[in-house]
Amino acid sequence: MRLGFISAALRRLAVHELRVFAGFGLWITGRRHQVRPSDRAFGYAAPQAATVYGLTFVCVVETVGVSFMVRDWPTVHAALLVFDLYTVLLVLGMQAAAVTRPHVLSVDTLRLRRGAQVDLTIPLAHIISVRKELRFPDGKATPQEVLDLSVGSQTSLTVELTEPVTHVRLLGKRQQVRTVRFHADEAGELVTALRAVVAQGGGLRRGRTGPSRCPGRPG
Template sequence: MKVWGLARFVVVYELRLWAALFRWVFRRPVPVEPGTSRFGYIGAVRMILIAFIAVSAIEIPILELMIPWEPVANVLLFAGVYGLIWMFGLYASIVVHPHLAGPSGLRIRNSLTLDVGLAWDRIAAIEVRRRSMPPGGQTQLEDGVLSLGMASQTSIDVRLTEPLVLPVRKAKGQPVTTVRFHADDPEALVGAAREFLGQAATKNR
């Protein structure tokens, strides 16, 4: 079952990656709820991804010249081209799946691997707070604080009204009281979020 589950994950991931590349190339953003604003987060990793793409592109003709055996060269050429397109797809998946702040709540995302939704009545406060993360990966949970980093940094703190179990694998079902994540323009995201929080508070009076 684990093998089939992994195979299914890989297939679905690849299909969604190609769909993201299609949307990015043809500038067709994913439809969102009316009144929703998009906030990117690729800035922290843009140069790293561009460097990987450049290296992948340079490797293709070099390997073609270095390998004298045509069958092997053709296989490596296919792998190189596919890898290059895959890197563009990864870049695209980050661009076309931004954070969202809309009437229904806040959605914190990271490419195709993370999508955490928080209703406004679950959020007590949100603020800009730039932090560097310690070693331990881009997703860390300690003392109820869930850090969802990009390039080992976060720039926004979200304090929840009560402990919540969020659909994040590394959280392992443990309750979370604060979520930290990164956005390229944290001030704009926090400003939009506070407007929705104010509207939600007015409705609940």
């Protein structure tokens, strides 16, 4: 059983990395993953951009420095060079995946994503409230039915549901969630668009829908 779990986890990790690298092709060509002409896309990658590019720069500097230090050992040099270049591509691929896999609002679903790692589809009929709410998760455990999809250590929107939806984690663990906190670069526009679409279907019947900030947090 343990071997089966490990095998499944490795397969899921391999698929995740393939999706990350696939983002380069979409990024270069200016396309987005599974966004139809009738859909509205909302990006979320801005808060992590500086961190990702800074980490990429550090990795490049390290690659050059290590290559210089081990230049007299060709086998070690080649192995470390491949590993370091792979790391640089993986870090950049995280940003590529975030840019090319935006949140998607369609006529009947809200699809929330975080790079190639998270892809959660919420039927609009299940949404009972949506609000702007700037939060900075501190890493502490959240309630079982709450999902934090922070980007750059922040979330800016909270969606509450009438019934749970299933979130599948990277390694396959399933979680039933009724509240989802996530970030969108254009949070106000997403709230307006989501309320308009959901209201057409009779949703948002109750619950708080106005803007809010997390008490005690800077905004």
